[in-house]
Amino acid sequence: MSAVLKTVNLVKIYSGGAVPVPAVRGVDLEVGEGEFVAVMGPSGSGKSTLVHMLGGLDARTSGEIWLDGRRVDTLSESAWALLRRRKIGFVFQFFNLVATMTVADNVELPALLAGASAKDARERREYLLGVLNLTERADAAPGQLSGGEQQRVALARALANKPSLLLADEPTGNLDSRNTRDVLRLLGEVHRDGQTIVMVTHDARVGSLADRVVSLLDGQIVDDGRITRRRPSARAGAGEVIDLR
Numbered sequence: 470m471s472a473v474l475k476t477v478n479l480v481k482i483y484s485g486g487a488v489p490v491p492a493v494r495g496v497d498l499e500v501g502e503g504e505f506v507a508v509m510g511p512s513g514s515g516k517s518t519l520v521h522m523l524g525g526l527d528a529r530t531s532g533e534i535w536l537d538g539r540r541v542d543t544l545s546e547s548a549w550a551l552l553r554r555r556k557i558g559f560v561f562q563f564f565n566l567v568a569t570m571t572v573a574d575n576v577e578l579p580a581l582l583a584g585a586s587a588k589d590a591r592e593r594r595e596y597l598l599g600v601l602n603l604t605e606r607a608d609a610a611p612g613q614l615s616g617g618e619q620q621r622v623a624l625a626r627a628l629a630n631k632p633s634l635l636l637a638d639e640p641t642g643n644l645d646s647r648n649t650r651d652v653l654r655l656l657g658e659v660h661r662d663g664q665t666i667v668m669v670t671h672d673a674r675v676g677s678l679a680d681r682v683v684s685l686l687d688g689q690i691v692d693d694g695r696i697t698r699r700r701p702s703a704r705a706g707a708g709e710v711i712d713l714r
């Protein structure tokens with residue numbers, strides 16, 4: 470399995486305040502192509518800081534980040550922007566939708582920027598808004614939506630150009646159980662399509678959908694476990710544990 474994403478001794482120290490805050494303290498992480506990794510851990514353990522660095526939104530203090538075999542922690546902001554447009558979808562806790570555009574245009578924009586035809590961008594948008602129960606909200610402005618609706622629009626937008634890597638920070642944080650279920654179904658589909666997913670979550674249901682759970686504590690990985698599942702079919706012997714990957 471080739472590594473899509475790799476970090477080497479990645480460190481982030483916030484030094485803007487009176488006291489420097491070590492948020493990520495030497496993370497070595499390798500994510501294989503098509504893998505679905507859930508990042509879990511208590512509040513303040515460095516989860517958001519880590520995924521922000523992986524998407525080039527927060528500069529590292531030291532260490533290395535590699536994407537598809539290429540070193541990226543040394544890239545300029547504009548090179549990062551291009552990389553995100555081409556291959557990374559990002560879902561944040563704060564949703565950064567374009568306030569002056571409709572929901573539909575927000576979702577189509579990344580696909581158009583990535584070079585999709587107007588027809589393909591529209592079809593992809595219709596599909597994503599459909600599975601996320603947002604079809605009726607297509608012509609609304611983001612400011613007219615609830616927090617949970619904005620969160621789902623942000624996910625639709627992140628998936629619009631079928632990024633090879635999806636980074637998400639608590640994408641189900643504001644959702645009720647029905648919408649959580651629909652988001653999880655979509656993530657499962659995206660995963661089956663072969664997209665690589667790195668997702669911060671405190672939600673055990675999301676964690677159980679992943680291939681692997683990486684646990685952070687005080688900015689360090691304290692546990693990194695691949696999940697083995699029990700096969701429900703009768704073909705497996707009772708209690709036999711198999712790895713579905």
Ligand SMILES: Nc1ncnc2c1ncn2[C@@H]1O[C@H](COP(=O)(O)OP(=O)(O)O)[C@@H](O)[C@H]1O
Pocket residue numbers: 483485486490491492510511512513514515516517518519
């Ligand atoms: N912009 C910032 N400036 C200073 N400290 C920060 C900043 N962002 C996060 N931190 C601190 O870094 C640590 C990790 O935060 P964060 O990555 O947000 O954790 P998590 O997402 O796991 O809750 C916390 O101690 C937090 O207070």
Ligand SMILES: [Mg+2]
Pocket residue numbers: 516517518638
């Ligand atoms: Mg966070």
